Amino acid sequence: MILVSACLIGINCKYNGGNNYNLQVAELVRQGKAIPICPEQLGGLPTPRLPAEIKGGSARDVLEGTAAVVRMDGVDVTSSYVKGALEVLKLCKDVGIELAIxxxxxxSCGKGGVYDGTFSGRLVDGDGITAHVLMENGIRVITEYELTILDKGGGKLL
Ligand code: SF4
Structure with a gap:
């Protein structure tokens, strides 16, 4: 079974109340091959909500308490992001998830690049909190962009 970010199948769980619909990802759910989750909602955050970014380090640093996830208005929302990541990990273990898109x-969900904490649109190398936790626990994580590349190349998902 595959786990996918809920916003990718059109669920309006994005911070601004919208979604990031992706036809390929939605098709996997329609075929019964994937289930959708939103770590930020599982962490107890409302929708819509103010955007937040990882500030002062990596996802690992956040988990070790030396960096934080901070909202645009300066409020520290680290605990909700960590809670969401751990809830998703529990679900993955319960369901036997091998791959997350x-x-x-x-x-939360980013892999390989996240915003740098300044809300200026600048990307830095790194992962979201949930993506990091899943990879640390042996679950393969790809982004929707990697899915497109895999698809075009005829690569296997599982
Ligand atoms: S936390 Fe993940 S699933 Fe939820 S809106 Fe953000 S990117 Fe989408």
Whole structure:
């Protein structure tokens, strides 16, 4: 079974109340091959909500308490992001998830690049909190962009 970011299948769980619909990802759910989750909602955050970014380090640093996830208005929302990540990990273990297709650049779901904490649109190398936790626990994570590349190349998902 595959896990996917809920916003990728058109669920309006994005911070601004919208979504990031992706036809390929939605098709996987329609075929019964994937289930959608939103770590930020699972962490107890409302929708819509103010955007947040990882500030002062990496996802690992956030988990070790030396960096934080901070909202645009300066409020520290680290605990909600960590809670959401751990809830998703629990679900992955319960369901036997081997692969997660997560939304690129999100402070929760991003993989390989996230915003730098200045809300200026600048990207830095790094992962979102949930993506990091899943990879640390042996779950393969790809973004929706990697899914497109895999698809075009005829690559296997599982
Ligand atoms: S936390 Fe992940 S699933 Fe939820 S809106 Fe953000 S990118 Fe989408």
């Amino acid at each position: 997560l939304k690129a650049r999100s402070p």
